[in-house]
Every structure is written in C-alpha cells, then in structure tokens.
Amino acid sequence: QVQLVESGGGSVQAGDSLRLSCTTSGGSFDDAALGWFRQAPKKEREFVAAITYGGTFTRYADSVKGRFAISIHNTENSNTVYLQMNNLKPEDTAVYYCAANPRGQALMAWWEYNYWGQGSQVTVSS
Numbered sequence: 001q002v003q004l005v006e007s008g009g010g011s012v013q014a015g016d017s018l019r020l021s022c023t024t025s026g027g028s029f030d031d032a033a034l035g036w037f038r039q040a041p042k043k044e045r046e047f048v049a050a051i052t053y054g055g056t057f058t059r060y061a062d063s064v065k066g067r068f069a070i071s072i073h074n075t076e077n078s079n080t081v082y083l084q085m086n087n088l089k090p091e092d093t094a095v096y097y098c099a100a101n102p103r104g105q106a107l108m109a110w111w112e113y114n115y116w117g118q119g120s121q122v123t124v125s126s
Contacts, residue, residue, distance in 0.1 A: 004117035014089055033050055033051065034050065037113075
C-alpha cells in the first residue's frame with residue numbers, strides 16, 4: 001500500500017519558521033518527483049514547490065521563492081521530502097499536501113501527481 005505520511009505543521013507567528021516532512025513507503029518511488037501543494041479555505045489547490053529524485057532540479061512558486069526551500073533524502077526503501085518555510089506570512093496559511101509523481105517530473109500541475117499525503121495544517125497569525 002502506497003503511503004505518503006506528513007508531519008511538521010502547526011501554528012506560528014508571522015516571521016517564524018516551520019519545517020514540513022513527508023516520507024513515502026509501500027511502493028516503488030524510484031525516480032519519482034515529490035512536490036508540495038497547499039489549499040487555503042475557499043481557494044483552489046496551488047503549487048508550492050517540487051523536486052526531482054536525487055534533488056537535481058527544484059521548482060518554486062513565485063510567492064514562496066526566497067522564503068521556502070525544498071529538499072529530499074533518498075534511501076533504498078523510502079524517500080523523505082522536506083519543506084523548510086522561513087519568514088512565514090499570514091497568506092501562507094493553508095493545508096499543505098505532499099505528492100508524488102512517479103514519472104519523475106517536478107511539475108506544477110497537481111493532476112500530474114498520483115499519490116498524496118494526508119495534509120498538514122499551517123496557520124500563520126499576524
């Protein structure tokens with residue numbers, strides 16, 4: 001059974017930092033790209049960042065460039081993707097989801113990702 005398990009959400013003040021983690025298991029994620037998306041209340045799911053297997057390529061939404069950093073740790077049996085979020089703003093408040101694209105491309109379109117984590121709430125107050 002394929003699983004993506006997230007951890008690390010929470011409630012912080014504007015300007016603070018958080019790190020999200022997501023670990024894959026139960027499937028073959030060789031060469032899979034991993035991404036982060038977010039969805040705020042009454043808004044559509046939006047792309048945040050993505051990274052290819054091995055971390056050779058990264059992509060960011062303009063709204064988080066310079067503040068967020070995505071990284072990946074690959075092992076023989078699992079992959080863990082991290083999203084380091086610095087200088088958080090109230091507009092970053094959302095449920096954050098990690099996702100896996102087995103075809104290996106760090107794409108911005110959420111429909112290109114086949115597997116999803118359970119979601120982690122991030123709340124930033126001013």
